[in-house]
Amino acid sequence: MSGGPTARAPAAETPSASDMLLTVHSVDLLESKDGPNRREHHTDAYFSDNLIIRRGQTFQMWIEFSRPFNPKSDSLQLQLKLEPIFSSSTGIHISVPLVDILEDGRWEMKIVEQKDKRVRLAVNTLPTASIGCYKVTVESFSPKGKLLFPCSPNDLYMLFNPWCEDDAVYLDDESERKEYILNSMGRIYYGTEQQIGTRTWNFAQFEQDILEACLFILERGQVAMTEWRDPVIVSRMVSALVNSNDDYGVLMGNWKDSYEGGTSPTAWSGSGDILRQYYESSGKPVKFAQCWVYAGVTNTVLRCLGIPTRCVTNFNSAHDTDLSLTTDIYIDEKLEIIKDKTSDSVWNFHVWNESWMSRPDLPAGYGGWQVVDATPQEPSQGSYRCGPTSVSAVRNGQVNLKFDTPFVFAEVNSDKIYWQKKPDGSFSQVNVEKSSIGQCISTKAVGSDARVDITHLYKYPEGSWEERTAVERASRLAPNRLCIHRHGRAGPRIGEDAKLSIVLKNKSSSQRTASLLYEVMVMYYTGVLKNTVKKDQIPLTLKPQETKTIPLTLQYKEYMNHLVDQGALMLAVTGRVNETQQILATQFNFRLRTPDLIITPQGDAVVGKELTVKITFQNPLSQVLRNVLFRIEGLGMQSVRKIAYGDVDKHATVTLTEKFVPTVAGPQKLLASMDCRLLTQVHGVADIVVKPNRREASLMERDKKLSREEMEKDPVGVTDGTDSAWSIRDQLSERRSRNTQDSEISLSLLCYTDTQESVCDSHASTDQISTESLGSDCNAEEEQTPLKMCSVKLEDCRNLTEMKRETTADEELSDDDDDDVFIPSAKSICWTLQYKEYMNYLVDQGTPNQTKQILAPQFNLSLRTPDLIITLRLTSLKGAA
Numbered sequence: 001m002s003g004g005p006t007a008r009a010p011a012a013e014t015p016s017a018s019d020m021l022l023t024v025h026s027v028d029l030l031e032s033k034d035g036p037n038r039r040e041h042h043t044d045a046y047f048s049d050n051l052i053i054r055r056g057q058t059f060q061m062w063i064e065f066s067r068p069f070n071p072k073s074d075s076l077q078l079q080l081k082l083e084p085i086f087s088s089s090t091g092i093h094i095s096v097p098l099v100d101i102l103e104d105g106r107w108e109m110k111i112v113e114q115k116d117k118r119v120r121l122a123v124n125t126l127p128t129a130s131i132g133c134y135k136v137t138v139e140s141f142s143p144k145g146k147l148l149f150p151c152s153p154n155d156l157y158m159l160f161n162p163w164c165e166d167d168a169v170y171l172d173d174e175s176e177r178k179e180y181i182l183n184s185m186g187r188i189y190y191g192t193e194q195q196i197g198t199r200t201w202n203f204a205q206f207e208q209d210i211l212e213a214c215l216f217i218l219e220r221g222q223v224a225m226t227e228w229r230d231p232v233i234v235s236r237m238v239s240a241l242v243n244s245n246d247d248y249g250v251l252m253g254n255w256k257d258s259y260e261g262g263t264s265p266t267a268w269s270g271s272g273d274i275l276r277q278y279y280e281s282s283g284k285p286v287k288f289a290q291c292w293v294y295a296g297v298t299n300t301v302l303r304c305l306g307i308p309t310r311c312v313t314n315f316n317s318a319h320d321t322d323l324s325l326t327t328d329i330y331i332d333e334k335l336e337i338i339k340d341k342t343s344d345s346v347w348n349f350h351v352w353n354e355s356w357m358s359r360p361d362l363p364a365g366y367g368g369w370q371v372v373d374a375t376p377q378e379p380s381q382g383s384y385r386c387g388p389t390s391v392s393a394v395r396n397g398q399v400n401l402k403f404d405t406p407f408v409f410a411e412v413n414s415d416k417i418y419w420q421k422k423p424d425g426s427f428s429q430v431n432v433e434k435s436s437i438g439q440c441i442s443t444k445a446v447g448s449d450a451r452v453d454i455t456h457l458y459k460y461p462e463g464s465w466e467e468r469t470a471v472e473r474a475s476r477l478a479p480n481r482l483c484i485h486r487h488g489r490a491g492p493r494i495g496e497d498a499k500l501s502i503v504l505k506n507k508s509s510s511q512r513t514a515s516l517l518y519e520v521m522v523m524y525y526t527g528v529l530k531n532t533v534k535k536d537q538i539p540l541t542l543k544p545q546e547t548k549t550i551p552l553t554l555q556y557k558e559y560m561n562h563l564v565d566q567g568a569l570m571l572a573v574t575g576r577v578n579e580t581q582q583i584l585a586t587q588f589n590f591r592l593r594t595p596d597l598i599i600t601p602q603g604d605a606v607v608g609k610e611l612t613v614k615i616t617f618q619n620p621l622s623q624v625l626r627n628v629l630f631r632i633e634g635l636g637m638q639s640v641r642k643i644a645y646g647d648v649d650k651h652a653t654v655t656l657t658e659k660f661v662p663t664v665a666g667p668q669k670l671l672a673s674m675d676c677r678l679l680t681q682v683h684g685v686a687d688i689v690v691k692p693n694r695r696e697a698s699l700m701e702r703d704k705k706l707s708r709e710e711m712e713k714d715p716v717g718v719t720d721g722t723d724s725a726w727s728i729r730d731q732l733s734e735r736r737s738r739n740t741q742d743s744e745i746s747l748s749l750l751c752y753t754d755t756q757e758s759v760c761d762s763h764a765s766t767d768q769i770s771t772e773s774l775g776s777d778c779n780a781e782e783e784q785t786p787l788k789m790c791s792v793k794l795e796d797c798r799n800l801t802e803m804k805r806e807t808t809a810d811e812e813l814s815d816d817d818d819d820d821v822f823i824p825s826a827k828s829i830c831w832t833l834q835y836k837e838y839m840n841y842l843v844d845q846g847t848p849n850q851t852k853q854i855l856a857p858q859f860n861l862s863l864r865t866p867d868l869i870i871t872l873r874l875t876s877l878k879g880a881a
Contacts, residue, residue: 016501022074023066023165024149025117029136029156031808032059042163042182045206047638050154052211054161054306058102058126063138064118065628071111078109078123079148080156082130082228084285086219092130092226096123097798105166125158127166130228131305133157133215157211160231160306168358169231171308179446180308180356184301185634186444187670189451190290190525190566192348192679193315193439196451200671200685202270203427205304208638210272212302213279217241217250220283231307231357232388235372240385242298242374244285247383250278250297253376254288255524257564259677262287267566267675269302269683270633273640290525290565295351302372308356311371312454313793315439316589317350319377319527320410325399327416327437330427331585335517335574336633337529338421345527346437348568348589350375350411352386354443359390362401366390368459373407380404391457412438412458418585430583435462494563494592494679495620498554500574506542506844514584516575520554523589525566534568560623565680566591595620597630597672597684602744606691607665613686615672621679622650628673630656633686636663648676665692 030037031051038044053059060844063076076098096107096206102124113120136151163182165430171177172446184203192199202208221237228234241249251274254265265288268274274286275295289297295311302309316838318327328524330338352373358369368592380386380403389408390401397413418431441455490500506512520534530734534554540546552571561571568591575584595618602612615632619625625648632641641658649655662668668690674682 020142020144021066021147022140022144023147024068024138024140025064025066025140027064027136027149027151027154029151029154030062031154036060041161042177043157045182045184046211047206047208048157048211051156052157052159053125054159054163054167055125055129055131055306055813056161056164056167058122058124060112061121061123062118063121065140066117067118069111069114069119073143075141075269077141079139080136081137082132082225084219088215089837090224090226092132094134102484115153123727127161127164128168128229128538129158130225131158131160131234132225132228133212133554158216159304161307162306162356163746168360169307169356170866171356173446175446177308179444180310181303181306186296186311186452187449188296188311188351189313189442190292190349191315191591192352192568195591195593196315196442197591197593197681198451199269199292199683200449200669201292201680202272202669202671203296203300203303204270204272204275204633205300207272209279211275211298211304213275214301216279216283217301218305220247220249231355232359232361232370234305235302235307235355235370235388236358236385237346238298238301239372239374239387240383242301243289243296243376243384245376245384248283248285249517249789250274250286250808251289251294251374252285252287253290253294255290255526255528257474257857260514261287264288264565264675264677264680265290265293266682267631267673268293269631269671269673270640271297272633272638275300276639282437286715291349291375292351295353298353298374301592302353302355307881310354310443311351312354312371313349313351313410314458314594315349316437317347317411318414318416318437319345319347319350320407320414321378321725324411325406325414327410327414329418329585329587330421331415331418331574332421333423333431335420335576335583335585336519337572346416346587346589346592347527348523348525350526354391355388357388359388362390362393366391366392366398366401369405373408378407380407394458395460405532410437412441412455414438418583418707420583431585432787433586448804458636492590492592493620494594495556495622498559498569498590498592499556500552500571500588502552503547504540504542504550505547506545509544510579511541511543512580513539513578514575515539515578516573516584518552518571518573520552520559521570521572522559522564523568523570524564525568532566533562555621560621562841563592594679594681597674597682599670599672599684599686601670601688602685605662605688606667607662607690607693609661609693609787611660611662611688611814613658613660613670615658615684616653617648617674617682618653619648619651619679623678625676625678627676630672631675632670633657634669634671634673635660635690636668662688662690701735789821 007401029051031049032038033044033046033049037051037053038046040056041053041059043054046052051059069076078096080094080096081091083814094107096109098121099108099110102108102110102122104124105126107122109121111119113124133393136154136156138151139150140147140149157317160169161167162169162177164170165172171180178348184205184207186203188199188201189196190199206432218234218241219239221241223233223237236825240247242251243249244252254261254262259265263286268289274293277286278284292311292313297726299309299311320327327344327346328342329344330341332338352371352375354369355372356369357367359370367390369391371386371391371394372388373386376384377386377388378384386404386407389404390398393399393405394409394879395403395414397409398625399409414437416433416436419427420430421427438459440453440456441458442451443454444450445452502516502518504514504516516538518536518538519532522530524530538550540548540550554569571588571590573584573586573588576582577584598616600614600616601615605611615630628645628648630643630645633639637660643656643658644655645654660670666689668688670686672684676682
């Protein structure tokens with residue numbers, strides 16, 4: 001015999017059976033965001049109202065029965081089911097038995113408190129459990145038989161747990177856990193090794209629908225849910241599923257010139273909009289992405305699921321297409337690059353992710369940070385994915401270890417070899433650059449917005465014995481070396497002439513003559529060349545030991561109509577020394593800097609108060625920008641705000657004035673980006689500290705004092721000596737959380753009135769107050785001054801006498817810093833909601849709605865007796881803002 005999907009258990013067939021059966025009346029998973037379960041599991045920031053826990057950690061729940069639970073004759077089991085929703089993969093069924101003593105490493109639960117018909121359970125979870133959304137069913141046993149009580153729709157979400165030492169993703173540094181799991185804002189680096197740009201990214205892993213979207217992505221992987229316990233497999237799945245190349249994943253890549261029908265990759269500034277769009281469309285790939293967008297979304301998914309993850313940028317990142325572990329550049333007899341043969345490329349930068357986990361599938365010492373790359377570059381085992389690759393294996397040159405170690409090794413530590421075509425069609429090696437690949441590998445610092453160079457984690461110092469033993473020895477550099485330096489530390493700005501210089505030094509004791517060929521080419525940041533914008537040949541003569549500088553100027557009019565995303569250019573220089581026939585060859589990548597969006601808050605940011613922000617942008621080009629779109633997110637917003645501005649005239653300045661209402665106090669970031677085909681990679685960020693409003697600050701201080709007093713005077717519950725994890729503070733929070741089992745509910749409310757003297761005044765007689773007067777006098781428009789503060793307590797009639805006590809002087813709050821705020825002693829106001837008044841209005845669950853006509857915000861009551869007495873403690877708040 002089983003219960004239906006509602007919260008009401010099935011009725012017994014006969015009155016005698018009802019007396020004997022152990023029927024579950026209700027289950028409270030204590031899923032409140034500010035309750036002890038969500039706080040202790042570090043999941044209180046998630047938007048979802050469901051219970052979200054981390055595996056390997058105990059959680060608490062209450063069950064109310066039809067009669068007191070008898071440990072001698074009754075028993076319980078918890079049934080957890082992880083079942084696919086969108087696929088036909090195999091699910092998981094877990095039975096959690098009731099025991100007397102909890103043991104680590106087992107699915108078990110124990111009664112830690114019993115109050116009349118209610119019991120509180122502590123439930124153990126395994127640190128190796130599969131993550132996902134579990135359906136919860138309570139199975140009760142009694143001498144008369146067993147009953148099932150489904151807890152739907154109150155599902156339970158289980159995540160990886162970096163706070164648990166037995167979890168494969170355990171991270172022992174709390175500051176790193178806060179950064180790589182709990183921080184929803186990050187930084188992504190781009191540009192070149194000498195011109196490193198920074199943009200802030202909103203990972204948004206706690207926002208509305210993001211957790212659901214991440215689990216939806218895992219289901220698309222068609223991998224058995226039993227494998228969802230392994231972060232190695234989960235991260236490898238995510239690296240495949242974030243791109244859409246062969247599995248209809250989240251993002252469609254686009255490295256072409258047109259983004260028609262989608263969003264330019266440079267316009268995105270966060271992952272939330274992307275994941276919601278994918279989830280709401282039931283898996284339609286979102287257009288468009290390049291490497292930093294793939295990395296940003298991957299970071300969101302893995303952090304959301306509980307795997308510590310960070311974004312990493314590798315500058316001068318090689319793309320080795322033939323697994324030769326070298327980057328090969330081919331030139332012809334005239335020293336020009338053979339573009340159709342040069343399949344390997346060097347990306348100005350490439351962004352991937354690192355995730356923290358143990359690697360029991362590898363030899364000891366190769367756990368820790370693992371490269372996970374969702375950008376589709378080369379297939380791996382038949383699918384476009386990469387990783388997880390042990391960073392330690394890359395550093396040591398252990399390219400035989402899985403997954404994809406040879407490819408990652410080449411990205412950071414391959415030699416760049418120049419090959420020249422000979423008259424017979426063969427190629428000979430003419431130059432080797434051993435230290436140009438894999439530079440300034442960067443990630444955001446823990447606890448700050450600073451950039452940290454982590455190149456040493458990927459390879460030993462360039463030229464060291466350890467580094468060379470990890471790389472196949474190549475030809476030595478020629479004695480006549482060609483060096484190229486850029487002009488200016490910051491690099492040229494887009495819209496201006498780019499000034500460069502070529503520096504040559506003759507190291508020999510003899511005069512040398514040479515002929516140099518230089519070529520400036522527009523390139524994609526991936527190293528793929530588009531076209532040539534300037535090309536010339538320079539004859540030169542150098543005296544012994546002479547150094548000569550050759551200036552070059554690339555005028556704006558020469559490149560203005562050829563630029564692609566990132567404003568990337570390549571200067572390629574080749575030459576031949578006439579006396580020695582030595583070939584000189586090198587390349588230098590640089591980018592044209594774009595302007596920033598300047599974000600300026602106007603005044604202080606306060607919770608609940610409108611904040612005006614100005615966003616300023618100046619067009620640096622002597623061309624009109626068409627169809628400009630601005631995108632704004634952050635500051636606690638649950639979606640991206642889009643502003644279609646239109647056209648921006650040449651060299652014109654644009655100022656946007658936007659209004660926001662912050663909802664959460666503390667440090668926040670506001671992000672803005674501009675979407676324009678002619679000018680890309682334009683963005684800005686502002687750090688904004690949101691202050692709590694005076695009312696919120698007063699209530700927080702008041703709640704703290706009341707909590708301290710209640711903990712001292714009225715300890716809640718009875719526990720045994722083994723229940724140390726559930727403190728009095730936690731019991732108090734549990735008692736205040738949403739609960740329908742014979743519990744007290746405390747709410748802080750504001751009443752509004754048009755006059756100083758109202759029915760809400762604490763001096764009014766309780767005998768003269770009715771529900772109608774409360775509804776008419778205490779409910780006014782939001783813009784009116786809040787003159788009264790009410791602390792409401794709702795309690796079952798049987799316990800009413802327990803809460804009738806005189807208010808002591810200690811309960812009165814004062815604020816020495818603000819003489820306008822005072823809270824005098826309270827009086828109780830009671831009324832009865834009679835059965836005849838609500839009998840014709842009840843719906844399922846027996847829950848009438850106490851609407852905002854009486855109290856604000858609204859709250860729900862679950863009726864178990866004909867009459868419910870409501871005690872309203874009213875206090876005045878003088879001059880509150």
